Amino acid sequence: MKKLLTALASVALVSALSISAVAADKLKVGFIYIGPPGDFGWTYQHDQGRQAIDARLGDHAETVFVENVPEGPDAERTITRLARQGAGLIFTTSFGYMDPTMNVAAKFPDVKFEHATGYKRTDNVSTYGARFYEGRYVIGQIAAKMSKSGVAGYIGSFPIPEVVRGINAFLLGAQTVNPDFKLKVVWANSWFDPGKEADAAKVLISQGADIITQHTDSTAAVQVAEEQGVYAFGQASDMAPFAPNALLTSIIDNWDDYYVDRTQAVLDGSWVSTDTFGGIDSGMVFMGPYINMPADVKAMAEATAAAIKVGELHPFAGPVYKQDGSLAAAEGETVDIGSLMGMDWYVQGVDDQL
Amino acid sequence: MSPYEAILLTIITASTPLLLAAIGELVVERSGVLNLGIEGMMVMGAVCGFAAAHVTGSAWLGVITATFAGIATSLLFGLLTQTLMTNQVATGLAITLLGLGLSGLIGSGFVGLPGVKLANVAIPWLSDLPYVGRLLFGQDPLVYVSISLTVGVAYVLNHTRMGLVIRAVGQNHASAHALGYRVVAVRYACIAFGGATSGLAGAYLSLVYTPQWIENMTAGRGWIALALVVFSTWLPARLAAGAYLFGGVWILGLYAQGMGVGIPSQLLSSLPYIATILALVIISTNRRLSLINTPASLGKGFVPDR
Numbered sequence: 001m002k003k004l005l006t007a008l009a010s011v012a013l014v015s016a017l018s019i020s021a022v023a024a025d026k027l028k029v030g031f032i033y034i035g036p037p038g039d040f041g042w043t044y045q046h047d048q049g050r051q052a053i054d055a056r057l058g059d060h061a062e063t064v065f066v067e068n069v070p071e072g073p074d075a076e077r078t079i080t081r082l083a084r085q086g087a088g089l090i091f092t093t094s095f096g097y098m099d100p101t102m103n104v105a106a107k108f109p110d111v112k113f114e115h116a117t118g119y120k121r122t123d124n125v126s127t128y129g130a131r132f133y134e135g136r137y138v139i140g141q142i143a144a145k146m147s148k149s150g151v152a153g154y155i156g157s158f159p160i161p162e163v164v165r166g167i168n169a170f171l172l173g174a175q176t177v178n179p180d181f182k183l184k185v186v187w188a189n190s191w192f193d194p195g196k197e198a199d200a201a202k203v204l205i206s207q208g209a210d211i212i213t214q215h216t217d218s219t220a221a222v223q224v225a226e227e228q229g230v231y232a233f234g235q236a237s238d239m240a241p242f243a244p245n246a247l248l249t250s251i252i253d254n255w256d257d258y259y260v261d262r263t264q265a266v267l268d269g270s271w272v273s274t275d276t277f278g279g280i281d282s283g284m285v286f287m288g289p290y291i292n293m294p295a296d297v298k299a300m301a302e303a304t305a306a307a308i309k310v311g312e313l314h315p316f317a318g319p320v321y322k323q324d325g326s327l328a329a330a331e332g333e334t335v336d337i338g339s340l341m342g343m344d345w346y347v348q349g350v351d352d353q354l
Numbered sequence: 355m356s357p358y359e360a361i362l363l364t365i366i367t368a369s370t371p372l373l374l375a376a377i378g379e380l381v382v383e384r385s386g387v388l389n390l391g392i393e394g395m396m397v398m399g400a401v402c403g404f405a406a407a408h409v410t411g412s413a414w415l416g417v418i419t420a421t422f423a424g425i426a427t428s429l430l431f432g433l434l435t436q437t438l439m440t441n442q443v444a445t446g447l448a449i450t451l452l453g454l455g456l457s458g459l460i461g462s463g464f465v466g467l468p469g470v471k472l473a474n475v476a477i478p479w480l481s482d483l484p485y486v487g488r489l490l491f492g493q494d495p496l497v498y499v500s501i502s503l504t505v506g507v508a509y510v511l512n513h514t515r516m517g518l519v520i521r522a523v524g525q526n527h528a529s530a531h532a533l534g535y536r537v538v539a540v541r542y543a544c545i546a547f548g549g550a551t552s553g554l555a556g557a558y559l560s561l562v563y564t565p566q567w568i569e570n571m572t573a574g575r576g577w578i579a580l581a582l583v584v585f586s587t588w589l590p591a592r593l594a595a596g597a598y599l600f601g602g603v604w605i606l607g608l609y610a611q612g613m614g615v616g617i618p619s620q621l622l623s624s625l626p627y628i629a630t631i632l633a634l635v636i637i638s639t640n641r642r643l644s645l646i647n648t649p650a651s652l653g654k655g656f657v658p659d660r
Contacts, residue, residue: 067569
């Protein structure tokens, strides 16, 4: 038995070595994910981007990924391991990987890093994110049109600027249709806990919300909406198969082009540290099919998305009032990029406190 | 449905998987075995239950498959720790890691597919009673299974010969062996029981709670179940109280947030854990009571002399 195991182990070792020998001249691109690629949400879309690299640049690059990496010391260890294994480009795909990425990047100056949704950069660390809030504004308008109770429930993950920005954009969109629209917020304090996301959705529905939207990574909340007969929106990927009658539309992230471009840049030697913040205009964010709604609501949503795309409409165009009544942006102005990036305040009308 | 009913129903749904997993682990620990692999057995139950229900279209077949998946995983733990005498703590952790990985592999073809939901019980007339009908007579069947199991375990442990043998094996395996009881066989049986209820808890997640397969969908519930067993000082009634306390604080925290109460959400999210720790501290102040119930041979391997 022991001999057999040793033999098996050596076969496995030899084959592993031979694979890496063949692949040595390819650029190795590493990814670390906060959840599993099978979440059909945030991580799923990043994994689609990874597969796009394989499909389009497979002759020159190969990808590896590590899933379910907790934010914190584990992340630093995992990123270090990818760098040691010879990855030339590493995508770290969650906000909480920011400091671990910076720490590892300092130790591996020749490796390029790309950190999603963060704000710290150096010569070998780029950041990239998407203006998801543009999509949130569109679904806010749809929500206000479709809601009977005038109350929507919003399941947040962590109170970080990216999520708060989405909440504010949603409500600002809704208020253009119904100035008295109410928004209840429940924080799951987790990116991925299907059970808790479902609990939060049930709680919000029992408190009168007839629209559920979420900034967490699983499809649990839209399924509860389907079961209880209220409307919901997909987040990160098209969640229509999970809630064919409840889903109105989805905000879909599309990282494919960005990932392929950045990998190509490393291959060409033209990679430099940048900050990318793509929206509906660049295709990094796009809206899923508009379903389960009357034609006029659909037309309104399409018009809003189109106006955002060409830059005629900014979700945070003034006047924008903070929760305490102070003015965040006056008529004719928009909330400045600094406040957007570090957003730690709610707009007027949110039924929650930060 | 009135809001109070909705709250109670949500609390019961949140607590049931914890109770199911924990009641089995309680028996396992009473027999002197520490199985840290609950999370792994649960997630194996969740994926196999979902797969069977999806393929056959029958939620009940899913529940049965999940139970056997839990048993199979637990017997692997049994084989390693009872026959091959590996370290129980390390093996339990390995089972958790194995379960999380293997379930992802098994479930890769089932991600994103529609699930089959286990239907709620509906007793004519009784289920329609105002206020208490849905709560008492209209739950999903596994809620009743979890409560029956709790009552059954309490009865068997305290009032039957079988319970006495299990406790004897857990308290002092050398003495039990000297009396002629087959320590290892008893422990295997208890481990299999623990696997069965953990598998059921997994089925609860993938067939009732959120009827779908998502990788890693147990999200740490196995560990909470493990803590509840200690919290209950190995007493089934306290275990049920602890599971509902945890579920209650968990859901009420979400409610408070939805109502716009100005308490930081991070604090509310940690409240179930704080409440459990507090209860643990209060209980352990009565040292004598804790010691009486703590299985003295917990986590120690036993090699019968032949």
